[in-house]
Amino acid sequence: MSAAAAPIGARSAGPADAIAAFTRRNAWTIGLIGLLVVLFVFTKAIQPRYGPVPIQGLGTSVMPLMLAAVAQAVVVIGGGIDLSIGSMMALTSVVSATLMKGQGEEFGVGVVIGVLLLGVVLGGINGGLVVVTRVPDIIVTLAMSFVWAGFALLVRSAPGGGASTWLKTIVNGAFLNEWIPRATVVVVIVVFAIWIPLSRSRIGLSIYAIGSNQLAAFRSGVPVGRTRVAAYVVTGVFSALAGLSLTATTGIGSPVPGPYTLLSVAAVVLGGVSLAGGRGGVLGPLIAVVILQLIQTDLTFLHVDPNFGLVAQGAILIGVVMVGSVIQFRRARA
Amino acid sequence: MSATAGTVRQPALDTTRRLFRDRPVVPLIGLLAILVIVMEIASPGIVNPGWAGVILRTAVPLAILAGCQTLTMLTGGIDLSVGAIASMAGFVTATLLHSEGGVAQGIAVSLAAAALAGLVTGIAVGVFRVHPLIATLGMSFIVLGLANVWQLQSVQTGAGVPDILRTIGSGLELEVIPNSLVVFVPIMALILFTLRRTGYGRLLFAIGDNPVAARLSGARSWQVILVLYVISALLAGIAGLVLAGATNTASVSLADSLVLPSVAAAVIGGTSIFGGRGGYGGTIVGALILTVLSALLTVLGLPEPTKQIVFGAIIVAVAAAYTRVTAES
Numbered sequence: 001m002s003a004a005a006a007p008i009g010a011r012s013a014g015p016a017d018a019i020a021a022f023t024r025r026n027a028w029t030i031g032l033i034g035l036l037v038v039l040f041v042f043t044k045a046i047q048p049r050y051g052p053v054p055i056q057g058l059g060t061s062v063m064p065l066m067l068a069a070v071a072q073a074v075v076v077i078g079g080g081i082d083l084s085i086g087s088m089m090a091l092t093s094v095v096s097a098t099l100m101k102g103q104g105e106e107f108g109v110g111v112v113i114g115v116l117l118l119g120v121v122l123g124g125i126n127g128g129l130v131v132v133t134r135v136p137d138i139i140v141t142l143a144m145s146f147v148w149a150g151f152a153l154l155v156r157s158a159p160g161g162g163a164s165t166w167l168k169t170i171v172n173g174a175f176l177n178e179w180i181p182r183a184t185v186v187v188v189i190v191v192f193a194i195w196i197p198l199s200r201s202r203i204g205l206s207i208y209a210i211g212s213n214q215l216a217a218f219r220s221g222v223p224v225g226r227t228r229v230a231a232y233v234v235t236g237v238f239s240a241l242a243g244l245s246l247t248a249t250t251g252i253g254s255p256v257p258g259p260y261t262l263l264s265v266a267a268v269v270l271g272g273v274s275l276a277g278g279r280g281g282v283l284g285p286l287i288a289v290v291i292l293q294l295i296q297t298d299l300t301f302l303h304v305d306p307n308f309g310l311v312a313q314g315a316i317l318i319g320v321v322m323v324g325s326v327i328q329f330r331r332a333r334a
Numbered sequence: 335m336s337a338t339a340g341t342v343r344q345p346a347l348d349t350t351r352r353l354f355r356d357r358p359v360v361p362l363i364g365l366l367a368i369l370v371i372v373m374e375i376a377s378p379g380i381v382n383p384g385w386a387g388v389i390l391r392t393a394v395p396l397a398i399l400a401g402c403q404t405l406t407m408l409t410g411g412i413d414l415s416v417g418a419i420a421s422m423a424g425f426v427t428a429t430l431l432h433s434e435g436g437v438a439q440g441i442a443v444s445l446a447a448a449a450l451a452g453l454v455t456g457i458a459v460g461v462f463r464v465h466p467l468i469a470t471l472g473m474s475f476i477v478l479g480l481a482n483v484w485q486l487q488s489v490q491t492g493a494g495v496p497d498i499l500r501t502i503g504s505g506l507e508l509e510v511i512p513n514s515l516v517v518f519v520p521i522m523a524l525i526l527f528t529l530r531r532t533g534y535g536r537l538l539f540a541i542g543d544n545p546v547a548a549r550l551s552g553a554r555s556w557q558v559i560l561v562l563y564v565i566s567a568l569l570a571g572i573a574g575l576v577l578a579g580a581t582n583t584a585s586v587s588l589a590d591s592l593v594l595p596s597v598a599a600a601v602i603g604g605t606s607i608f609g610g611r612g613g614y615g616g617t618i619v620g621a622l623i624l625t626v627l628s629a630l631l632t633v634l635g636l637p638e639p640t641k642q643i644v645f646g647a648i649i650v651a652v653a654a655a656y657t658r659v660t661a662e663s
Binding site for chain 2 (some may be wrong): 081129132134135136138139140142143144145146147149150151152153154157177217262265266269275305307308309310311312314315316317318321322325326
């Protein structure tokens with residue numbers, strides 16, 4: 001859409017034009033940041049005691065969903081969808097918690113690496129099945145969500161296990177300044193260390209290309225099948241990271257998948273990633289997760305039944321997408 | 335992606351392909367028969383009229399929910415809110431048991447609430463072009479949240495499932511014929527008739543096949559879709575009432591575990607998730623297959639985790655075989 005609105009090379013671009021173009025291209029993310037700031041101010045206004053400690057808690061509690069949202073964002077950008085993220089998180093979480101229990105700190109590092117490799121395998125199987133069977137993504141990953149959840153139950157039939165101390169340390173408390181939650185710093189570093197090089201590489205461009213127009217990408221020489229598998233592998237790795245963060249933040253592993261699959265879809269859509277594929281990034285979904293959580297927190301402060309938080313999330317999800325489609329519709333007509 | 339267009343056509347394969355594409359019910363019934371035979375081999379003597387009645391009874395709520403998926407998938411949509419709406423309907427009816435209007439009022443209120451939820455979803459999808467996945471996902475959050483609020487507000491939390499629902503949901507006439515067929519058969523007839531014989535049914539196929547062409551041919555697709563999601567929500571509400579009766583429980587998350595199988599049943603039944611192709615006959619057999627499969631895995635003595643793994647793997651395998659044979663992209 002944005003590319004069609006501003007033909008490249010139509011006129012010489014000055015710095016003002018560059019800023020305008022940047023704003024237009026990232027309008028959604030900038031809007032989300034604005035909304036986040038407003039929400040923080042609002043939270044502070046209704047609850048003056050809202051300070052560093054709750055913010056650190058917020059950072060820790062949103063960590064698994066942030067990573068799940070990034071996992072979902074990657075595959076959605078590639079034109080797919082992964083409904084097995086919650087189950088992959090449960091499986092990687094129980095595996096890590098079971099292996100780490102009662103072991104040394106160095107062993108924990110090995111476990112983390114092993115679990116990330118497990119994420120590669122899980123994502124590779126999901127992607128491979130999607131490509132080989134040619135069954136729609138949504139069906140394959142839906143079915144695989146049963147499979148991964150079953151394996152999680154095989155590993156542990158009940159919540160338990162443990163986490164290395166260093167792993168628990170890096171997701172709690174603050175970093176440098178008491179206002180900056182360490183968990184959020186970890187998420188941002190991990191996500192951007194993987195995502196920025198990836199999105200600028202050949203594979204990253206190919207993922208955007210197949211999401212945008214699979215046939216055009218194929219005719220331009222993009223190996224569609226391999227790229228789709230690659231997108232699922234990246235999603236698997238981020239799901240494994242999300243599973244590890246579950247182990248780190250709760251200290252145990254639970255074989256029952258949380259509500260992360262559907263919430264990740266919600267966060268991705270609110271974060272400006274088009275479900276049709278090919279558009280958006282990972283920053284928007286990250287911010288959207290914090291916004292969703294802050295709304296819940298505010299409702300608690302306002303003494304509203306917290307169940308209305310769920311209602312609000314649903315209404316926001318539908319409402320925001322409605323507004324988005326109205327804007328797009330107007331633009332298409334203009 | 336018509337990659338198979340260039341391959342050499344074999345007449346035998348072509349016939350199979352046509353059979354699967356045009357009459358998916360026939361091979362599916364074959365698969366169902368195989369599963370029943372395996373069942374009999376695994377546990378000789380288990381297959382008898384009583385067993386069939388129990389399987390039918392278990393399959394009815396799933397088949398109704400899979401009907402929601404079939405109808406919405408025909409237009410290229412999906413309905414993820416059926417679980418929340420079904421649970422809500424059963425729960426609300428149970429809490430209104432001792433109110434003035436009794437059971438009738440409870441059923442009326444719960445179905446009205448379901449229809450309202452469907453109306454909002456329909457407006458979002460039909461008028462504002464929100465992706466059905468998102469609209470129904472959002473609606474499931476809203477319905478679940480409101481049902482939780484209602485749970486805290488309602489005084490008679492101790493009220494159980496009304497007797498009439500239990501009779502309909504779990505009763506077996508002559509220990510063979512489930513009473514829930516009283517609800518299911520009219521629904522089945524209505525859906526099959528609508529899809530095959532009415533203009534509305536053809537519009538659903540048309541919109542799913544090619545929305546632009548349908549619009550240019552004068553179809554008011556927003557009206558069709560709006561009505562569609564109201565119907566889907568109402569069906570989900572009815573399924574919830576039957577399910578509450580069948581399980582004798584009323585909780586706000588009762589039907590959640592049926593959402594994914596309902597999608598799977600429609601897919602196995604030959605309805606394309608991209609829209610424009612499919613039907614309810616296949617879906618019903620799909621729901622029966624999943625129910626028998628689940629029973630079979632239990633009889634084989636597989637523990638719950640293994641059961642889940644096999645269940646998922648078989649869904650992928652059946653869908654893959656299906657896609658292979660019909661050569662759908």
